[in-house]
Every structure is written in C-alpha cells, then in structure tokens.
Amino acid sequence: MLSQLFKSVFSNRSISINPDMFILSLIISLLLGLLLAKAYKYKTIYTKEFIITLATLPVLISIIIFLVNGSLGTSVAVAGTFGLIRFRSAAGGAKEILYVFFATAIGIATGMGFLVLAILFTLVLLLVLWLYENSAFVQVSTSRRQATITVPNNHTDYTPILEKILDRNCREANLRFIQNNNKDSKIQMDYDLELRPHISDTGLIHDITAYDPDIEISLDTSAKKKKIL
Known part of the structure; x- marks a missing residue:
C-alpha cells in the first residue's frame, strides 16, 4: 500500500x-x-x-x-x-x-x-x-511599533531630544531611516520601537507633541512590506 x-x-x-x-x-x-x-x-x-x-x-x-x-x-x-x-x-x-x-x-x-x-x-x-x-x-507583538516621526527642518537637532523621549517611553528604540524633504522643509525619521508595558500609543504621541506641536508622528503595529526579501 x-x-x-x-x-x-x-x-x-x-x-x-x-x-x-x-x-x-x-x-x-x-x-x-x-x-x-x-x-x-x-x-x-x-x-x-x-x-x-x-x-x-x-x-x-x-x-x-x-x-x-x-x-x-x-x-x-x-x-x-x-x-x-x-x-x-x-x-x-x-x-x-x-x-x-x-x-x-x-x-x-x-x-x-x-x-x-x-x-x-x-x-x-x-x-x-x-x-x-x-x-x-506567529502572533504579532502588542508592544512593537514602527514609528514615522516628521520634524521641521529648522536647524534644530531633534535627534537627542527624541532619544530622551523615546527612552522614557520605550524599552527599545532604533533609528533605521532618516530622510530630508527639501520640498516641505521637513525631516522624516523612521524608528523601530518596543513600548514599555504602561505606555499607550496615544501617551507616546502626546509626550512627543508636548515638546513641539509641529512634530508629526504616526505609529504602525504591522510590519511594512519591503520591496526586496
């Protein structure tokens, strides 16, 4: 058989x-x-x-x-x-x-x-x-986020400021991409984040925008598709 x-x-x-x-x-x-x-x-x-x-x-x-x-x-x-x-x-x-x-x-x-x-x-x-x-x-982590933070290009170095805020709200924060947009006079930074247990998405957004209301931030709970494997 x-x-x-x-x-x-x-x-x-x-x-x-x-x-x-x-x-x-x-x-x-x-x-x-x-x-x-x-x-x-x-x-x-x-x-x-x-x-x-x-x-x-x-x-x-x-x-x-x-x-x-x-x-x-x-x-x-x-x-x-x-x-x-x-x-x-x-x-x-x-x-x-x-x-x-x-x-x-x-x-x-x-x-x-x-x-x-x-x-x-x-x-x-x-x-x-x-x-x-x-x-x-295969379950998606409830604490992992991909954050896109857009800051004004006004000769202010936002990197150390953001690092302090992210260190306060996240277990881990890795800057993986930064881009200068001359057309809009803004700088875009992409981070991989792992939030602390007591931190919510809105809490992180409020903490960042409280420093500067002109900062734009978006959080994504799912991994972005890459053009290459």
Whole structure:
C-alpha cells in the first residue's frame, strides 16, 4: 500500500492515457483547489479574482502537465511563465506567493498522476498552516511599533531630544531611516520601537507633541512590506 503512494496512475504514458484517470485527476485538482482557496480565506482580506485564480490554478497546471506528456522539466518551465505573468502584473504578498506555489504543487502532483500523494500533502500542509495561524509563535507583538516621526527642518537637532523621549517611553528604540524633504522643509525619521508595558500609543504621541506641536508622528503595529526579501 505504501509503495502505491508514490506510483503514478499514468503508468504507461508512452502508449496511452486512461481517460477515466485523467478526468479523475482534473476533478481532484479542482476539489483540492477549492479546499486551498477556502483555507486562504481564513483570517485573510482577499479579492474575488484571487480566490477564483487560486481555485482554478491546480486544474490549469494539471492540464499543462498532461499536454507536455508528463515531462516535469518542460511543464515547470511553462508553469513558470504563468508565474512571471502573475507577479509582473502585481506584487504579491508573502501569503499570496505561498498559496500560488501551493496550488502549483497540487497541479504538478495531480498532472503527474500522484493523486493520493496530492491529497495527502495538501491535507497535511493545510493542517500545518492552520496550526501556525493559531499558534502564539506567529502572533504579532502588542508592544512593537514602527514609528514615522516628521520634524521641521529648522536647524534644530531633534535627534537627542527624541532619544530622551523615546527612552522614557520605550524599552527599545532604533533609528533605521532618516530622510530630508527639501520640498516641505521637513525631516522624516523612521524608528523601530518596543513600548514599555504602561505606555499607550496615544501617551507616546502626546509626550512627543508636548515638546513641539509641529512634530508629526504616526505609529504602525504591522510590519511594512519591503520591496526586496
């Protein structure tokens, strides 16, 4: 039984393809694609177009594998072309990229005829993703912030002043970016912060603006997407 797990149902590609097995592969691809799309919707803000794409992609990849007669190298190259089209048209988030590769793996497995293996690794990986999603390991810190502080460019050195205020309100404060905007005569500074337990976001903002009302500050609880990995 275990040996059958890694045995393709298309055991004799050079002669013919069993139509029943091919239709079964497409059905399983469609069902697994629907399951994958359903899993992606869990705790995610999504678009209708991406859900339809995710549910259909395994079937499409499976057909590509069939059309190239099971040649894995050729089919992956063709599938990569579709991937380039997808990611060139719009930048995808990390979760989107993960699920697109997931759907591609399902399509390759079912297209090659490894139906039981496709079902097995889909269920296992979806279970792993669900455990990650609900575990404390990946929970966003409630004390970490990304702060953007904009100060007037009036020849006053705000850095030591801000350092004192941030040291009073934060366990950790790291300046990671500074930019001079000549058009608005302002200087923008980005900080990575970890607030002290008794400090709130509004408390930090009030403490900074109390020194100078012209200082602008915004706090973000989520990590900003980078253009590079």
